[in-house]
Amino acid sequence: MRRVKVETPGTCGEYIQGWYDGNPCLVSSPIDRYSRIIIEEGPGNQEKLKPKTRKQVEAVFRRFAIPQPEKEHLHFTMDSDIPLEKGMASSTADIAGMAAGLSAYFGLNLTQREIGSLCTAIEPSDNLMFERLNLFNHISGSVLKEFDGTVEADILIIDFNGGIDTMTFNETQDDYSPADLETFAEIVAQFEKGVRTNSLKDIGDACTKSALLNQKRLKKNYLDCLIGLSRDFGGLGTVIGHSGTVIGIMYDNGDFQEAGFIKALEQYIPENAYAELYKNRLIPGGIKITTDQV
Secondary structure: OEEEEEEEEEEEEEEEEEEEOOEEEEEEEEEEEEEEEEEEEOOOOHHHOOHHHHHHHHHHHHHOOOOHHHHHHEEEEEEEOOOOOOOOOHHHHHHHHHHHHHHHHHOOOOOHHHHHHHHHOOOOOOOOOOOOOEEEOOOOOOEEEEOOOOOOEEEEEEEEOOOOOHHHOOOOHHHOOHHHHHHHHHHHHHHHHHHHHOOHHHHHHHHHHHHHHHHHOOOOOOHHHHHHHHHHOOOOEEEEOOOOOEEEEEEOOOOOOHHHHHHHHHHHOOHHHEEEEEEEEEOOOOOEEEEEEO
């Protein structure tokens, strides 16, 4: 009996997000929080899946003309430690993981780009399915630019109260002035340079600039405060959920004064403004697949 195990990372929002060369785009920031799926032979239970994940099952079956009765013999088990509606890619992780899992189960050989396109056909999606960083049109699923390198650092995530449904957060160029578009092009160039030269300082600075530019689209009340505290206590930059509520502080253990930062955070930000603090790791993207015979 076949069994496929899938592990897909969530994100702390996006390193950068904006409008580039006529396209809405982003670069997701994968972290070590995961959506996990097991696909195996057994009693069919597709009806118990979340609606978007069920849509992905139907899309894969339709694309590859898999006979519908096959679903009656597929048993899905899902769990996740990615918070919902925070801009941490919980939905993308589920639907990307499902596409990758079905690909492995049926031998479909879906590429990372094809998985990205399948996901964006359901909803605007993060590009966490890619092992290499790229600038991704999260509406159409096209890759605009590939970056030569990855980002690995620690991140302290502040999970602010509230939630955002990304399906209702529409990306339009109307929100960007010509000056904003020029600024974002500079942000992309700085991020690309930082990745290429492995400069966390340049990467972090580009992330902070993108977060500030996004204030015109979705204002975060404590962003300026956290940017200041990050600089005061040795953080590398500020990463946000551009269409969510989380704010993360990139750091390197050797330079970041974590205790001082948290003490100052508790002093300047009301306790009832945020739900929790998470300590995670920024990691390369990509979906991990394990196939067993049981």
